[in-house]
Amino acid sequence: MSANEDPKALAELLWGLRKPPSRGPRPAFDVAQIAETAVQVADAEGLEAVSMQRIAAELGFTKMALYRYVNDKAELIAVMIEAAVGAAPRLSGVAGWRAKLEEYARELSAAWRLHPWLPSVTTGDRVMGPRETAWPESALSALADTPLTEPERLDAIMLVSNHIRATHAAATPGTQIWTDGDAAPIMRDLLLLNADRFPLLATTHATPSATTTQEFGLHAILDGFEHAITQRIPKQ
Amino acid sequence: MSANEDPKALAELLWGLRKPPSRGPRPAFDVAQIAETAVQVADAEGLEAVSMQRIAAELGFTKMALYRYVNDKAELIAVMIEAAVGAAPRLSGVAGWRAKLEEYARELSAAWRLHPWLPSVTTGDRVMGPRETAWPESALSALADTPLTEPERLDAIMLVSNHIRATHAAATPGTQIWTDGDAAPIMRDLLLLNADRFPLLATTHATPSATTTQEFGLHAILDGFEHAITQRIPKQ
DNA sequence: CGTGAACTGTATCTATCGTACACAGTGTCC
DNA sequence: GGACACTGTGTACGATAGATACAGTTCACG
Numbered sequence: 001m002s003a004n005e006d007p008k009a010l011a012e013l014l015w016g017l018r019k020p021p022s023r024g025p026r027p028a029f030d031v032a033q034i035a036e037t038a039v040q041v042a043d044a045e046g047l048e049a050v051s052m053q054r055i056a057a058e059l060g061f062t063k064m065a066l067y068r069y070v071n072d073k074a075e076l077i078a079v080m081i082e083a084a085v086g087a088a089p090r091l092s093g094v095a096g097w098r099a100k101l102e103e104y105a106r107e108l109s110a111a112w113r114l115h116p117w118l119p120s121v122t123t124g125d126r127v128m129g130p131r132e133t134a135w136p137e138s139a140l141s142a143l144a145d146t147p148l149t150e151p152e153r154l155d156a157i158m159l160v161s162n163h164i165r166a167t168h169a170a171a172t173p174g175t176q177i178w179t180d181g182d183a184a185p186i187m188r189d190l191l192l193l194n195a196d197r198f199p200l201l202a203t204t205h206a207t208p209s210a211t212t213t214q215e216f217g218l219h220a221i222l223d224g225f226e227h228a229i230t231q232r233i234p235k236q
Numbered sequence: 237m238s239a240n241e242d243p244k245a246l247a248e249l250l251w252g253l254r255k256p257p258s259r260g261p262r263p264a265f266d267v268a269q270i271a272e273t274a275v276q277v278a279d280a281e282g283l284e285a286v287s288m289q290r291i292a293a294e295l296g297f298t299k300m301a302l303y304r305y306v307n308d309k310a311e312l313i314a315v316m317i318e319a320a321v322g323a324a325p326r327l328s329g330v331a332g333w334r335a336k337l338e339e340y341a342r343e344l345s346a347a348w349r350l351h352p353w354l355p356s357v358t359t360g361d362r363v364m365g366p367r368e369t370a371w372p373e374s375a376l377s378a379l380a381d382t383p384l385t386e387p388e389r390l391d392a393i394m395l396v397s398n399h400i401r402a403t404h405a406a407a408t409p410g411t412q413i414w415t416d417g418d419a420a421p422i423m424r425d426l427l428l429l430n431a432d433r434f435p436l437l438a439t440t441h442a443t444p445s446a447t448t449t450q451e452f453g454l455h456a457i458l459d460g461f462e463h464a465i466t467q468r469i470p471k472q
Numbered sequence: 473c474g475t476g477a478a479c480t481g482t483a484t485c486t487a488t489c490g491t492a493c494a495c496a497g498t499g500t501c502c
Numbered sequence: 503g504g505a506c507a508c509t510g511t512g513t514a515c516g517a518t519a520g521a522t523a524c525a526g527t528t529c530a531c532g
Contacts, residue, residue, distance in 0.1 A: 125419050166401075298512080
């Protein structure tokens with residue numbers, strides 16, 4: 001998975017700063033169209049099905065024609081993200097930072113449920129497009145009236161979104177603790193076979209009801225925020 | 237990144253259930269040796285430098301010889317994980333669930349700092365080896381004396397480790413919020429340029445001190461656990 | 473109005489990846 | 503002393519991302 005070569009060019013592409021060429025033949029399609037079909041392929045068959053070859057074929061063109069629109073595959077993924085993230089939630093109608101964050105978490109979860117490949121590519125140092133940037137902006141607005149400092153607010157919204165990301169990944173293929181998938185029954189057998197070395201895990205997984213939910217974690221996180229906020233209030 | 241083909245075979249490999257062959261020439265090396273050199277390559281040059289070709293060459297052998305020891309690359313990664321995770325922390329010497337979890341988080345963070353590629357491959361449904369399995373067992377032991385239910389304990393330790401994972405990934409290349417890396421200055425310029433659309437992010441990133449730490453998040457999480465635990469105590 | 477520069481999509485090529493398969497040595501058991 | 507299982511090797515294949523060269527198209531400018 002090659003990294004982006006020229007982040008400045010990517011920024012111009014995502015933020016609509018590309019100067020349209022005057023001379024030359026009309027392009028047969030545009031970046032938005034490419035991104036849309038790539039998103040459809042990823043939604044239907046997973047991100048690993050998205051290759052230059054495949055997307056080009058989907059549009060009825062050669063692979064190398066795509067390189068006229070995106071400089072490399074990292075740029076293709078970037079425009080896919082920008083095309084797939086929906087509109088960031090408007091939290092102004094919700095009262096209180098806690099309800100706002102809960103609403104934000106719900107919306108984020110819903111967006112990622114629509115495009116299961118999205119949480120895996122929205123990590124790491126990268127250039128975000130305007131639509132994606134609106135999401136952390138929205139999350140920050142939830143904490144606007146709290147006494148938290150600005151770095152703390154950043155940490156807070158990252159904590160929430162990372163939790164949603166992790167639990168979402170857990171729901172789809174299973175995660176570090178085995179909820180479902182091919183490996184789950186094998187791990188259960190191994191744990192029961194070695195119950196003397198791993199007694200806690202063995203008893204926990206003896207009951208097959210261990211479905212990881214994101215509710216407990218989200219409540220804990222928000223309770224933690226509440227603790228920090230109420231503790232800070234009398235000082236300020 | 238092809239998925240593992242035969243999780244049962246992988247389980248036998250990781251848990252030492254491989255029957256040693258009697259006939260045939262002596263193997264030139266063993267799986268532990270392969271895993272060790274692969275770990276060294278990953279530590280020095282990143283996980284993307286680990287290919288069958290590269291590891292074989294590092295050992296002075298052909299690429300295809302590796303397939304006598306691991307069935308596919310997923311198995312190679314699996315034995316790398318098992319070789320790289322250190323011993324799980326013994327928390328019996330620490331008093332109180334909160335201090336235990338803090339110690340666990342410290343140890344986990346330290347282990348991942350030693351092998352920066354480790355957090356990215358320890359997700360998803362997969363077969364874990366005994367050394368890695370000891371880690372969640374250790375984490376569960378921290379919550380043994382709490383009134384939390386077993387599914388809640390699982391959720392709790394997943395929340396802690398996922399937080400460490402996310403913040404660790406943030407420290408190394410930068411994450412969703414841009415702390416460092418090639419994209420960071422570009423994003424800052426874009427935010428300041430569009431400060432009207434993203435006022436909160438723009439002001440937050442005007443000060444270049446926004447280094448994401450894992451302390452705030454961890455404290456919030458543990459505060460949340462404390463809330464759940466103290467709330468549960470009178471009932472039980 | 474025509475010509476050249478800029479831009480388009482295409483065809484060909486390379487490098488790297490994981491992995492299947494046939495083969496010739498090598499060591500153990502009957 | 504075979505038979506046989508197991509070893510490492512060489513070759514081959516398909517898929518990947520990407521570079522480069524090329525021929526057709528269209529607009530701007532003289």
